[in-house]
Amino acid sequence: MSRTLFENALVITADDRNTIYRSGWLLVEEDRIASLGEGRFEGDRTGITVVDAAGHALLPGIVDAHTHVAGSLFKGLLEDDPNGFYGFALPMEGQLTREDVYRLSLLGAWECMQAGITTVNEIYHYSLQVAQALDEIGIRAVVSQNIVDVDIGALRYNDYTRDAAKGESFLEENIRLIETYHGKDNGRITCRVGPHATDTVSMELAKKCVEVGQRYQVGFHTHVAQSRREVAQLKSSYGLTPVEYLRETGLLGDHLMAAHCIYVTPSDIRLLAESGTHLLHCTEGLGRDADFPPTREMFDAGVDIVLGTDWLTMDPWANMRFGIALNRQHGVDHATASALGMLRRSTIQPARALGLGDRIGSLEPNKQADLLLLDLTGPNLTPMFHDPVVTIVYNACRGDVTDVMVDGRFTVRHRRLQTMDAAEILHQGQKVAMEVYGRHLAALH
Ligand SMILES: [Zn+2]
Structure with missing residues (x-):
């Protein structure tokens, strides 16, 4: 032994x-x-x-409640661009191949590991390659497939044309992911179902996602109310807020990891709290985008708030400090937005939110x-x-x-990676990033 x-x-x-x-x-x-x-x-x-x-x-080890590790690709491209997410990142993601996502996931995972992150709750495109990379590099991971039934590159034109076959194929990949990876390596890799966001997944598809989660007894990971565009889309399609959409589809609950929840109503906050839904609070990114959820009301209502780094920069230490500073600025008291509070929201609390509280955190x-x-x-x-x-x-x-x-x-x-060749990961990461960027620029012309 x-x-x-x-x-x-x-x-x-x-x-x-x-x-x-x-x-x-x-x-x-x-x-x-x-x-x-x-x-x-x-x-x-x-x-x-x-x-x-x-x-x-x-x-x-830090339990990072919300990541797209391959999204470290975009560091240095989006931070100073107010239209960077819809206008640049989502169209550029259309250029990614499976092999690119594998290489970039290794790069992002190494960044996480170097910072002391031992678990990532991850959702991205080509989840089989993401899971392969996270498995090989030795981090603990909960992986979901990004499921959408729209063309995410067209969202910048507010085009939400649904493509049911596309949605089905992503759901199929999520099923393959679960069947291949859930419980692998002593339970180090587990899986969830990942409807991408409330506006990019129709209610029909969301309900199918819920069926799959129930069939395989796994939880869910999604983005909620992250933009005004999303709120407007839900209102015009269904007459619902994003949180009401979660309730209608069966996604709302203790089994859901819900990122952002920026544009929510007082009644949405009550629904989040009463259902035990976990809010993934990505503080550095929120600060960068000058977007912030009404956390004072959320803390008061008892919403379970845990920290994630999202993408671009996977730095949990900066994230805790942004968590303190921004929450205090938004009226959260010093005792709640405290050092100990943010450390617990980066370790044991996200572990429990993921249902892993008896194993890690x-x-x-x-x-x-x-x-x-x-x-x-x-x-x-x-x-x-x-x-x-x-x-x-x-x-x-x-x-x-x-x-x-x-x-x-x-x-x-x-400070040295023990499981793989770090120099090769960096070399490949830089190379792949330049190739994807080049293809994206070429596609624009
Ligand atoms: Zn995200």
Whole structure:
């Protein structure tokens, strides 16, 4: 049996009591956390690999509640373009091949892993290739196929012509994804059904998605009320708000991971809270796009709000800080929009939202060993007073993450990717990105 002992670490558990061990140890046996505590490990040391984690914090791996890892393709192209999403990104996605998505998923996943993200809740095109990449690189992932029955490239012209056959083929790919990957590798890869958004999936198709989810006993992942265009589309087609559409189709509920929910009414907020739907709050992207949901009302109503990075930049540390700053600016109190609050909304709370709360999200005996080591010796994390969570959340950078473990296996060790050739991933990522961009520009002329 493989046994790894972390010693002399500042252990931040994110358990229900937020236990911290100032000079702690944690023992990993095979894929699980066997035990942890304060001081010196007094158990049997035969055959044990010791990691001296002095000068480091040991935290649960970050659970990123909403990603399109291949979408890191668009970094540097969209951030300063107010019409970038519909006008540029969605048409350019039409140029992606399966092989491109595989290469770009490796690139985005490596960015996530380098930042200490151990689980991604992922939805994108060509999900079989996304799942293949995430499986190979060794991250934990919940994968959904992007299902639409419109031409997403035509949305910039407000053209919502439905194509039922296209919708069926994406749903078929989601079924193949579930049959191939759900529960794979010790349950490291699981799947959901991914109706893309309330405006890009007709009610008929959404109901079929619900049937498939029920048949395979998996949850759902979607985008909700992310633009005024979406709200207007739902109103003119069905006379419903996006959240009412979720209720009508059967998507609303504890089984749904719902990204954004920016343009919602007070009655929508009540529906989200009462149904136990999980709101995936992608704070850095919201700040960039100058869009924000009414989170003060949502927190007050008891909506389950968890953090995701979405795409372009997968930096959970910046995301927590945007989460604090933007929520406070929108009237959320300091205790709710706090360092501890955002850390929990990036670890144990999204784990529970995904139905994985008994397996990951905190450092506790019998959970899967998904964790990260953070270098505390830099000037940005010095001095450290009585509450290290505050110091870390306000000051840690993804470059401070030195080691990452998923399922008891080091995926990153001394800042180096252990599972694949990182230089090749970067080389291929850059090459593929330039090719896709070139094809997109050529198609415009
Ligand atoms: Zn998204």
